[in-house]
Amino acid sequence: MLIKNILSSSRSQAPAWERNWGQSSALSKVLMRTRYRIVDNSYPYFLTCTIVEWLPVFTREPYFEVIIDCLKHCRERKGLKVFAYVIMDNHLHLVAEGERLGATIKEFKSYTAKGIIELATAEGKDWLLNQFKFFKARHKQESRHQVWQEGFHPQLVSSGEMLAQKVEYIHDNPVKAGLVERAEDWVYSSAKNYLEQGGVMEIDELEL
Numbered sequence: 424m425l426i427k428n429i430l431s432s433s434r435s436q437a438p439a440w441e442r443n444w445g446q447s448s449a450l451s452k453v454l455m456r457t458r459y460r461i462v463d464n465s466y467p468y469f470l471t472c473t474i475v476e477w478l479p480v481f482t483r484e485p486y487f488e489v490i491i492d493c494l495k496h497c498r499e500r501k502g503l504k505v506f507a508y509v510i511m512d513n514h515l516h517l518v519a520e521g522e523r524l525g526a527t528i529k530e531f532k533s534y535t536a537k538g539i540i541e542l543a544t545a546e547g548k549d550w551l552l553n554q555f556k557f558f559k560a561r562h563k564q565e566s567r568h569q570v571w572q573e574g575f576h577p578q579l580v581s582s583g584e585m586l587a588q589k590v591e592y593i594h595d596n597p598v599k600a601g602l603v604e605r606a607e608d609w610v611y612s613s614a615k616n617y618l619e620q621g622g623v624m625e626i627d628e629l630e631l
């Protein structure tokens with residue numbers, strides 16, 4: 424596993440690197456040549472899903488797999504196009520597109536929340552489960568836990584340049600966090616896919 428130095432602080436706020444765009448890398452030069460065009464009313468969006476209180480949930484493979492399995496399902500069955508993604512310890516980013524994008528992401532969050540709770544229950548992670556209970560929004564009656572923060576901050580990606588910038592930003596997350604030296608060394612992102620080095624799931628690669 425290339426995952427190292429997973430941040431252990433339980434309540435860290437968004438770190439500085441989250442607020443700054445990445446500097447250019449070899450990958451960005453490839454991406455800046457993108458010929459991707461937005462057609463009709465179908466636009467990609469940059470999305471962020473964050474665990475409640477920035478709790479570090481994704482620290483071991485089974486937790487990452489909950490997300491990967493659900494993304495695969497959404498691609499295969501719900502018409503979700505995933506152009507880029509990264510899973511960090513307490514949040515994930517996507518550049519995605521779909522006819523029912525909002526509804527699909529809502530279902531994705533609900534389904535993965537259940538998976539995370541099941542896993543935490545099976546592993547006896549009472550501390551984590553108690554945090555999920557403690558931070559549950561009062562108005563939410565349908566579940567006892569709150570795993571994700573509300574919403575997913577959709578940002579319309581309206582040009583090829585912006586698209587390249589978002590994809591690069593996504594791939595740079597683990598580098599900026601000091602977890603890996605090169606974007607493609609992070610297992611749970613689409614950086615490898617763009618370098619023809621495989622990747623843990625298929626994506627809808629942009630035409631480069």
Ligand code: NI
Nearest residue numbers: 441511516596
């Ligand atoms: Ni991030």
